[in-house]
Amino acid sequence: MRTYSRAAGPAAPITLPPVELTDDPAFARRIVRLARTSCVALGLVWWLAVSTLDAHPALDLSLLAGWVLMPSLLLLSLRRPLLRYALVLPSSLVGLPLLVISARGLGEGSIATVGWQMLTAGILLGGTLGIWFWFRWLPVPRWLHEPFSPHRWLLIGLHVGLIVGGLLLVGVAAVR
Numbered sequence: 482m483r484t485y486s487r488a489a490g491p492a493a494p495i496t497l498p499p500v501e502l503t504d505d506p507a508f509a510r511r512i513v514r515l516a517r518t519s520c521v522a523l524g525l526v527w528w529l530a531v532s533t534l535d536a537h538p539a540l541d542l543s544l545l546a547g548w549v550l551m552p553s554l555l556l557l558s559l560r561r562p563l564l565r566y567a568l569v570l571p572s573s574l575v576g577l578p579l580l581v582i583s584a585r586g587l588g589e590g591s592i593a594t595v596g597w598q599m600l601t602a603g604i605l606l607g608g609t610l611g612i613w614f615w616f617r618w619l620p621v622p623r624w625l626h627e628p629f630s631p632h633r634w635l636l637i638g639l640h641v642g643l644i645v646g647g648l649l650l651v652g653v654a655a656v657r
Contacts, residue, residue, distance in 0.1 A: 596648070
């Protein structure tokens with residue numbers, strides 16, 4: 482939580498919600514960008530799963546629901562920031578099937594398997610970072626408080642790199 486001291490009177494801190502759970506215009510741009518990105522990335526995840534795997538239909542349906550819900554909730558949260566707590570649902574709808582897909586391929590060592598595992602790691606990292614930074618259920622070190630800090634961008638870069646790398650490997654394996 483951000484805290485600020487009052488200008489007058491005792492120095493009792495005023496506790497405010499993290500900027501990630503507010504309608505701050507600077508952070509709203511990040512929400513819109515995240516909605517667009519998740520629409521494309523999760524659509525590719527669903528399409529690759531449906532077109533390259535012989536998975537149970539429930540996994541495909543879960544990925545589809547996560548794909549639709551994630552950008553929808555992000556955009557709805559622009560007006561009602563507390564809706565961001567509901568992002569746990571689409572994150573789970575995508576993350577759990579990916580864990581199953583990745584676990585099924587353990588020991589194979591194929592390009593596609595490595596791709597699905599990278600993709601899963603990237604999605605799980607993104608969900609973990611969201612819970613950690615946005616909801617503050619665990620303490621966030623001071624150097625990671627600022628949403629636009631280089632340290633956060635480094636973690637976001639790792640998250641995005643794992644997802645993009647995984648998508649590329651799965652895609653390359655599909656056309657071989």
